[in-house]
Amino acid sequence: MSNNKKYWTSVEELKGNSIVEKLSKQEFPKEIPTDAFLGDKETLASSSTSRRDFLKYVGFTTAAASLAACEGPVIKTIPYVVKPNDIIPGVADYYATSIADGFDFASVLVKVREGRPIKIGPNLEAKTNNQTNARVQASVLSLYDNNRLKKSSKDYATFDKEVKATFDKIKNSDKKIVFLTGTMASPSTDKLLTEFTTQYPNTEHVIYDAVSETAALDAFQEMYGSRVLPNYNFAKANVIVSIGADFLGDWQGGGFESGYAKNKAPKNGKMSKHIQFESNLTLTGANADQRFALKPSKQIFALINLYNKVTGQSLPSRATSQDKAIKNAATQIKSVGSKAVVVTGIQNKNAQLIVLALNNFLQSEALDVVNTKNVRQGDDTKVAQLIADMKAGKVGAIITHQTNPAYTLNDFTNAVKKVPLNIAFSISSTETTKLAKYVNATPHYLESWGDVNMQKGQYNLIQPTINKLFDTRQFQEALLSWTENTSTYYNYLKNSWTSILNGQSWNNVLHNGTFNINQIEAEEITTVNNIDLNAVAFALARNKSNKLELALYTKVGLGDGQQANNPWLQELPDPITRTSWDNYLLISRVDAEKLELKNWIVDNGAMNGSLVDVSVGGKTLKNVPVYIQPGQAVGSVGLAYGYGRIEGMQEEMQTGVNAYLFVNTTGNVNITKVEGEHKFACVQTHHTMMGRDELVNETSLSDFINKPKKEWNKEPKFSIDHQEVSIDQAALWETFDDSIGTKFNLAIDLATCTACASCVIACHAENNVPVVGKQEIRLSRDMHWLRIDRYYTSDMTNKKGKEEGIFGSGKFFNAQELPQDQPEVSFQPVMCMHCNNAPCESVCPVAATSHGRQGQNQMAYNRCVGTRYCANNCPYRVRRFNWFKYSENSAFNFNMNNDLGRMVLNPDVVVRSRGVMEKCSMCIQMTQETILQAKKEGRPVKTDEFSVACVDACSTGAMTFGDVNNPEDKITKIVKDKRTFKLLEFIGTKPNVVYQLKVRNS
């Protein structure tokens, strides 16, 4: 049908012969005199352009040309020519997968944007083993590590041809092929290895954990018959006694914090009681209701004494300095019976046997011998045998995977020289790959297929979330090739899962990332073998004490050191020492004074310390920095694993000393002070609350039950003209009605927060927080939006000061600054409080920081001129200034300085430029996404649907986020809870972040 419609923009145009038409024809009022300018020779010759004019033109054009040459940087954005089906630009995909790197095991959910994994979160589909600690959270950055191996030492065809030829030679010799791996707990890999063994019968698989749990595994095997780790459900325990077990850290694979936290906040007047005996001040000890320092050798006797006191037996033992506390702990245990649990971290099979026997005696409900854990399988005896075999020339080939023995295992470097074929599988260049003849670059777990059986009955899948970034090959793919199997590993995995799935849908399980076989409890009835405890105790009691003993430990940041090249983890302040970029020798004040070792604060506020040479059993580590640790047992020193790696590490990350030197080394620790000083990157150099006890409010369980709230959770008073008024009346600012719409609050329960620092990394990842390096950290320029303040108690209380008559004097203040030798520890995560009366907002001259309708204190980066007045006026000191350009700046050569590392950046959050202030935004990009999602789906936001990165990462449920205008949201109840208080509320800032005070059951 023809169209007779005529479109017009004005009446004149419609009528025709209009002025519009006339004008449109005269768009150029005069004809451009091109001819006059570029005319023929005669015109030019007769033109008035003089020599001077000509020079002017030349000058101008040259200047214009050179200006035009100053091209802006070219940033290529490559659009999808054909949009992949499963990617919608701007919309994140989530994949369930698992991390199983031999040290950390967790079922995780990976956020993928435009094909790039950018964030790790817990996989809530998995009922267990889904806690993401700091390292798991940070593992996404290790995917984009610029120092990764980008290809294998040879192309795979040649690689395999040569390797197989050697294997065949070995097959016909008396030598053996050895696979030395970390704990993989992978059923399909095990199957592959079995197939390999069928082909090459003289094959051995030795599992080696750098941080070993051999003692616990052996003890469990002896008592229950299988070489696995028992499981502990601390939620079922009312009394927890730990002797040297850092179970909130990496003890027996970790992951116990969520169960532990369930009983840490009083419910109906009841909560668990946790008594800890340990030498280093660990996270576990810091969270305990009662903590007693005991050096490692004495812990053994304490354990036997505890056993004796609880059971009434008299196994041979010796007295310790904490026997009174042991007796008290025994009474507590006896009072609850099966509701008690005892755990120990003593690396001695006999000690582990006693613990198992004791829990068995108690019929402890918390001890789970059915759903046992597979996350540590290393066998030190076999490893020792392997080293001996290697030295004896009995090993024809060694294949290492998921392990770095040249770094962690003392004799390996020497022994491996006797092995003709040395193949290393590794994600990055390591001490081990340096020694290897063939190096196979492996993909990161986010690029891999795989499976893992973390605990009995729970199977998890590992699926790639991104194409392989480099020319890498999985260990399993190599095995397939070596066993002449042409199937891909994906198909192999899928086939081998047929038996596990038992008819269930593969796609479903892949989607969920996890699969549980439910009927095990009925299936398995564990028999308990009888153990001659007398002999066990007798053997234990022969242990000698030393004057100074070493206790090695893992930090929440680096763990066993696999991810040492990860700047997020290097920069993560240890929750206890609040020091990053280092490991150090922890020593008690008493021992430090004896040895004249010091920590001191220099003029720029940074901490320096003495250096020592440490030697144990003939081995010496030189120039180890000393950190004087309150709570450290006198006569003991501590040193963290995971540091001191050099090979394959960026220069900035080559920090600390290698503590693996001292693994399985016993004997007295000799410390000699050496010249020089060490520069620490410590973000907190004042350790006590200086009598400001209201900061981290806490109370005892009896006060909490028996006394009215105003006695243990005082509210600040506001007054005008000596009349007590409400905070709103005292405020200078007009309030607006914030009861309509959404209003965000964030609650942090100090009772259940263990300070694991997983939230710190989660925030780092979600919000593109820059890494600034050691020197900047020293200058108190840490950029973490979320920090965890840590306070120790001091001997000098206000009361004591008044009694001594020095209250308010300089002497008093100086004494107040000193932590107790055995302090109680308080943690307090602090981020922007999003004050309703924000001091920062009123002082910004350009209104770059303003209040949001939903309660957030918002920071408009592009409006900020950088006067830093807001940061000065923030009583919480949560604002972070971009002192330099932290991205794309070679002075800060971390992940934001290379294209690969920048792939981890969250596209929803801007990378801040130099000279602007930044701080916690309450993950506004996440809350807005939730709102938009609801809007798109045409529904109201669901109850508890809002979340933020730190809350997502919190595995103890200590953090809660939500809309206080929704009466159904969890947060609404918490805000009104009687344990709730606000930090520095008396200033009148009216924070939108609230705390719930800690109750100590002491």
Add this chain to the structure above:
Amino acid sequence: MSHYEAPIRNPLILGNKSYHDVSNDIARPIESKANKMWWIVFTISLIAFLWGIGAIAYTIGTGIGVWGLNNKINWAWDITNFVWWVGIGHAGTLISAVLLLFRQKWRMGINRSAEAMTIFAVFQAGLFPLIHMGRIWNGYWVMPIPNQLGTLWTNFNSPLLWDVFAISTYLSVSLVFWWTGLLPDFAMIRDRATKPFQKKIYSLLSFGWSGRAKDWQRFEEVSLVLAGLATPLVLSVHTIVSFDFATSVIPGWHSTVYPPYFVAGAVFSGFAMVLTLLIIMRKVSNLEAYITRDHIENMSKVILVTCWIVATAYLSEFFVGWYSGSSYEDFVYLSIGAASGPYWWAFWALLICNGMIPQLLWFKKIRRSFIWTFIIALFINIGMWFERFDIIVINLSRGHLPATWTRFEPTFVDIGIFIGTIGFFFVLFLLYARTFPVVAQAEIKSILKSSGDNHKRNTEKLSNLVKEKREASKD
């Protein structure tokens, strides 16, 4: 302008000066060549200034991180220097405006240089709020400039914004006031000038001053009006500067005594700087006849008074903090916690330089001594710098949460910029001393007949003569 003055008052102009002598004395530095000493001092100042420019360029090019600041102490030398220079800039207006209204004739010997010092000091001061910004290239956003972005506007709640207006108003009023006073003097130089270039320049600078009665009348009126305008500024500028701290919630900053205390402190430091400069200048520029011991003594008295206002503020700050019994007040810049903390030296530097040393001025001999007053003034300059350093750094280093307590150490850039501003200040002042009439000669001439040495001697002689005659007639 001439008026009767009791003969027992000391003369304000020494020596047997005629009007022509005054003109000669004031014009001499301009008309003669600079001596070696001037060149040496100027070169040193210029080097310091250039160093400062380098340090500023480095800061702007690299980031504020080249200073010693951190995420807890976000201001230190920058704002210390800013407040210090603004404070120094206070004496000028006080001398020219307040003393004019109070008809204090002794101000005429010193007001020109005091005002010059004010303006040059405000230049230095104004530099710091600019360069302390993380993104100085967006610095104009602090001005309420209409834009296409609708509601994007400055935040009038912010004391920093108030500073912008306070400082710029102060600078413009001071400049106008100073220039008005300069007009007849420039005209005098112009009239004496022999070189055409000089004549041209000075006639431009003197805005065509003709010396008619109408000119003088307007001159006097404008002076008075400007004095009236400038007087509240003396109070307002430093009051507003003190609001930067007083309106905050930080212990040690959040203090209602700040406005009067800061104003007194500013006058205190301003007079100390005037003393420092003029004691040298009277010697170098041969102005002994115009800047006399009496001038020095008068200024010393002002210093002593303001010293006690400031000291009272210190004592009340210390007492109120202590009396509050609040732990948060225990570590503010005037507290036992500060005295026993890592900044004990800054605490004592403040008290000794500002509280104790100026007490020497109670002694007449000392306050009439050029060398003693010079030394004391130097100490006050140092002490007042420490006052601002203490207020900013000690208070920020001891915030609400002890976990955030830290310290500050300046870098070479911090120091470089400060020295640079001192250099810049002296470059300006030295150029001023060579090209501007450094004493308000027109005004001085107006009191030559009443306060001049020879006039006093003449009146004395006259009265003696009268007395003799009377006694003779009695006989």
